Amino acid sequence: MTGEIRNEDGWVWRRIAVVLSVPVLALSLLAGCGRDDPLNESAERFEMVEVDHERAVRLATAEVTGGELVALELKKPESVSPVWESRVADQDGHVQTVRLDATRGESLGAGAGPDLTDSERQDLVRLLDQAQVLPDTAAREAADTPNSEVVTAIELERQDGGPVWLVSVLGVGDDLAMVHVVDAKTGEILDRHPA
Numbered sequence: 435m436t437g438e439i440r441n442e443d444g445w446v447w448r449r450i451a452v453v454l455s456v457p458v459l460a461l462s463l464l465a466g467c468g469r470d471d472p473l474n475e476s477a478e479r480f481e482m483v484e485v486d487h488e489r490a491v492r493l494a495t496a497e498v499t500g501g502e503l504v505a506l507e508l509k510k511p512e513s514v515s516p517v518w519e520s521r522v523a524d525q526d527g528h529v530q531t532v533r534l535d536a537t538r539g540e541s542l543g544a545g546a547g548p549d550l551t552d553s554e555r556q557d558l559v560r561l562l563d564q565a566q567v568l569p570d571t572a573a574r575e576a577a578d579t580p581n582s583e584v585v586t587a588i589e590l591e592r593q594d595g596g597p598v599w600l601v602s603v604l605g606v607g608d609d610l611a612m613v614h615v616v617d618a619k620t621g622e623i624l625d626r627h628p629a
Contacts, residue, residue: 483508483536483537484536484538485534485535485537487506487518487573487588488570488573488574489539490518491503491506491520493539494506494520494532494534495522497522497541497544498522498544501530502522502562504523504558504562504589505587506520506521506569506588508536515535517533517535517542518534519531519532520534521547521548522544523558527554527555527556528547529547529550531544531546561592562590564618565597565619566619566620567616567617571621572588572621573601575614575621575623576603576614577601583603584604585601585602586603587600596618597618597619598615598617599616600613600615601613601616611628612628613629614626615627
């Protein structure tokens, strides 16, 4: 998965995409580690999640004035409770990291996100403006059976010059997450592949 955002000068921006694609890669590596690994037990890993991705998107964007979601990921940190970690951009393209308790929906705080240059912020604002499909709508498209699958990550990227949502979906009985590439202008699923 290559996350690139190009500005008019052709400069490639990978900071958010690289930072946010590493956990998806880590999840796929954990899937091959064997059933004795507690992080590899799909159903058990997510049974404590009471706040679904749609509510997490609403809560995270409410933490930032004029906020729009750039990325969201379900994480299971060292503690017992899973956490939604998101990147939310304001109207000027400044990105903040927002963390939410995935069992209670409580905010665990917001902090500075990646330090972007002016041109990177402008490019991000243009990408968000081009995205007509909301992230939770893209996630619903990707999750074929919402009651039996868990959306674990959503990320906005530029592919072939246009905005797409990368949506990682893990079936309750599955060991491997699938990434669905959803056109952020039309909502059409362009591609599906293992994470």
